Amino acid sequence: MKPLDIIVCVKLVPKPEEVTVNAETRTLDRAKARSALNPPDMNAIEMALGLRERHGGTVSLLSMGPPFAAPYLQVGLAMGADHAYLLSDRLLGGADTLPTSLALAKGIAKIGEWDLVLCGEESSDGATGQVPQGIAEWLGCSQITYAMDLSFLPDGRLRGEREIRGGHEVVAVPLPAVVSVKLAVNEPRFMDMERRRNPEAVTIWSAADLGVDPKWLGFEGSPTVVGAVWQAKSPERQRQFLDGTPQEKARLLAEQIRRML
Amino acid sequence: MIPSAYSPEEARGLWVFLEQEAGRLEGVALELLGKGRELAQARGVPLTGLLLGQGVEPAAREAIAHGADDVVVADDPLLAVYTTDAYASVAAQVILDRKPETLLLGATPNGRDLAGRLAVRLRTGLTADCTGLAWEEGTGLLLGEVSGFGGGVMASIKCARHRPQMATVRPGIFPPPSADPDRAGRMEFVPVSLDAAKIRTEILERVRHEGVDITRAKVLVAGGRGVKGDFAPLTEIARLLGGEVGASRVACDLGWIGRDRQIGQTGFVTRPKVALVCGISGATQFTVGVKDAGLIIAINSDPEASIFEEADLCVVDDLFPVLEALIAELRGAA
Numbered sequence: 001m002k003p004l005d006i007i008v009c010v011k012l013v014p015k016p017e018e019v020t021v022n023a024e025t026r027t028l029d030r031a032k033a034r035s036a037l038n039p040p041d042m043n044a045i046e047m048a049l050g051l052r053e054r055h056g057g058t059v060s061l062l063s064m065g066p067p068f069a070a071p072y073l074q075v076g077l078a079m080g081a082d083h084a085y086l087l088s089d090r091l092l093g094g095a096d097t098l099p100t101s102l103a104l105a106k107g108i109a110k111i112g113e114w115d116l117v118l119c120g121e122e123s124s125d126g127a128t129g130q131v132p133q134g135i136a137e138w139l140g141c142s143q144i145t146y147a148m149d150l151s152f153l154p155d156g157r158l159r160g161e162r163e164i165r166g167g168h169e170v171v172a173v174p175l176p177a178v179v180s181v182k183l184a185v186n187e188p189r190f191m192d193m194e195r196r197r198n199p200e201a202v203t204i205w206s207a208a209d210l211g212v213d214p215k216w217l218g219f220e221g222s223p224t225v226v227g228a229v230w231q232a233k234s235p236e237r238q239r240q241f242l243d244g245t246p247q248e249k250a251r252l253l254a255e256q257i258r259r260m261l
Numbered sequence: 262m263i264p265s266a267y268s269p270e271e272a273r274g275l276w277v278f279l280e281q282e283a284g285r286l287e288g289v290a291l292e293l294l295g296k297g298r299e300l301a302q303a304r305g306v307p308l309t310g311l312l313l314g315q316g317v318e319p320a321a322r323e324a325i326a327h328g329a330d331d332v333v334v335a336d337d338p339l340l341a342v343y344t345t346d347a348y349a350s351v352a353a354q355v356i357l358d359r360k361p362e363t364l365l366l367g368a369t370p371n372g373r374d375l376a377g378r379l380a381v382r383l384r385t386g387l388t389a390d391c392t393g394l395a396w397e398e399g400t401g402l403l404l405g406e407v408s409g410f411g412g413g414v415m416a417s418i419k420c421a422r423h424r425p426q427m428a429t430v431r432p433g434i435f436p437p438p439s440a441d442p443d444r445a446g447r448m449e450f451v452p453v454s455l456d457a458a459k460i461r462t463e464i465l466e467r468v469r470h471e472g473v474d475i476t477r478a479k480v481l482v483a484g485g486r487g488v489k490g491d492f493a494p495l496t497e498i499a500r501l502l503g504g505e506v507g508a509s510r511v512a513c514d515l516g517w518i519g520r521d522r523q524i525g526q527t528g529f530v531t532r533p534k535v536a537l538v539c540g541i542s543g544a545t546q547f548t549v550g551v552k553d554a555g556l557i558i559a560i561n562s563d564p565e566a567s568i569f570e571e572a573d574l575c576v577v578d579d580l581f582p583v584l585e586a587l588i589a590e591l592r593g594a595a
């Protein structure tokens with residue numbers, strides 16, 4: 001098999017536990033939250049690096065986000081990726097999945113040589129796993145979502161095991177292809193400080209570099225809008241500790257369960 | 262703005278995508294018909310099912326019995342098993358032809374695989390993994406309620422000018438409606454012209470474990486590493502209460518029980534009336550899957566286990582004698 005050129009889409013997200021809702025303005029308070037690479041994307045990077053070990057080739061990271069995402073992409077370079085590209089421009093801000101997948105597809109086309117695009121299953125800050133399919137559609141190529149394992153058939157097609165409801169299936173698709181990697185299917189490797197010391201610089205592209213009508217990008221290009229935002233409340237739990245012998249506890253449990261049914 | 266394929270003025274009707282497996286409607290398809298019926302009625306529009314498959318006429322009848330006014334059926338051997346190319350191509354064609362105002366799909370792996378692809382092909386907005394749906398007052402726009410940031414933040418999303426307004430809906434949120442076999446409805450078969458050479462996905466192997474759907478269980482008896490491989494007492498309690506057995510990821514990873522019973526972030530999000538959580542420590546990746554249960558009971562030998570923070574009734578004990586006593590208690594009552 002010929003070496004593979006893989007692009008991994010990675011997103012910078014605020015750490016979920018540090019994001020709060022401002023009760024007065026009913027908007028998200030992201031300012032206080034620290035950022036991290038979207039954890040599911042680490043699984044995609046790990047899968048890409050594993051494929052490169054087996055087949056040779058290159059792994060490039062691609063992200064759309066604010067300028068301060070660049071140092072986080074260095075983390076991916078320190079894990080072993082070869083190149084990193086950041087699409088960063090005010091015009092790209094506030095994008096929902098339609099313009100996000102468009103911008104990423106244009107970024108992928110601009111990188112040029114590629115066989116495979118890997119994405120995480122979903123971004124932890126709200127969107128839920130729709131961008132990879134969108135990228136595949138803009139690029140007009142085949143897709144495998146929720147992939148747990150990737151390999152190649154003797155005829156060069158990509159073989160993927162993917163999740164379906166209540167089971168799994170094994171599919172084959174031709175390259176080029178876009179794949180979303182099922183969350184937690186592997187253990188992302190640590191970064192290597194030796195690489196870290198002298199990693200390649202991150203290439204930064206603006207909206208103009210993508211050659212798309214700016215009206216199709218960012219907030220302006222987004223068909224959906226967020227209305228209200230509020231803090232989720234889970235039911236208050238009683239946290240009542242039961243005393244007694246196992247029999248006494250079981251009697252109480254049976255009583256409480258019956259009351260609920 | 263990316264232009265919409267058709268305008269709000271031209272659009273009409275509420276459509277639900279009817280996911281099926283081997284000619285039988287999936288649970289989430291029934292749930293969408295139930296909620297769809299209510300939404301369609303409120304807005305005074307017909308409820309249409311979109312059904313793709315092979316030999317799916319009985320499923321179309323099932324959909325009518327569960328609330329559809331009409332069912333648009335594409336029946337073809339190339340639609341027998343889901344593939345992105347075949348389903349997206351047929352669905353896009355029918356939608357561009359009929360111009361529905363709203364399209365709901367189940368947020369199952371294949372429902373999402375299709376929705377994400379279709380939304381871009383149709384150049385429209387998609388609200389993913391909704392846990393609630395309503396019409397906005399005044400505008401009549403669909404409001405999709407979604408959660409983000411690990412479930413901590415809720416938001417409502419709408420799609421103002423693009424049609425169809427698309428949403429995927431999490432399974433297990435809406436109750437399935439009861440069937441009325443005498444309900445009248447129309448079934449319409451549309452011509453399918455698929456080219457086998459253009460379907461790029463080949464299915465090499467497919468495994469489905471029939472039957473279990475823990476998202477619909479009224480009672481969930483969940484076990485983790487603490488059950489040490491012995492799910493027998495949990496199974497018996499689930500049987501006595503008419504519920505299902507669930508599990509933590511660790512219990513599934515160890516091969517003690519099937520993956521289709523895994524609760525949590527990488528498993529299923531459930532909302533049973535009662536969750537009996539046995540020998541599970543209570544990591545957030547697990548608790549997001551039961552936090553909306555009516556009553557949470559935790560049994561754990563470690564008084565410091567974090568599951569007790571999330572439980573109504575807390576039993577600090579070895580789980581086996583407690584479950585044994587509970588079985589005796591429930592049998593005695595039977």
Ligand SMILES: Cc1cc2nc3c(=O)[nH]c(=O)nc-3n(C[C@H](O)[C@H](O)[C@H](O)COP(=O)(O)OP(=O)(O)OC[C@H]3O[C@@H](n4cnc5c(N)ncnc54)[C@H](O)[C@@H]3O)c2cc1C
Nearest residue numbers: 485486487509510525526527528540541542544547562580
């Ligand atoms: C990205 C990601 C996604 C994940 N997704 C999920 C998910 O979807 N679902 C999920 O469950 N986990 C998930 N996890 C794993 C999660 O973090 C925990 O590791 C897992 O839930 C722990 O399972 P457990 O509670 O069964 O095991 P443990 O944490 O080992 O806990 C076992 C518990 O059993 C108790 N115990 C032992 N013996 C007895 C006894 N005889 N009687 C009573 N109690 C006893 C112990 O005190 C302990 O509290 C995910 C992790 C990651 C990183």
Ligand SMILES: Nc1ncnc2c1ncn2[C@@H]1O[C@H](COP(=O)(O)O)[C@@H](O)[C@H]1O
Nearest residue numbers: 009064119120122123127128129130131
């Ligand atoms: N802004 C972005 N930059 C790079 N990749 C992204 C971006 N948004 C989404 N993705 C990729 O698409 C996957 C699914 O995201 P989402 O559809 O937003 O849940 C993520 O795990 C990333 O791999």
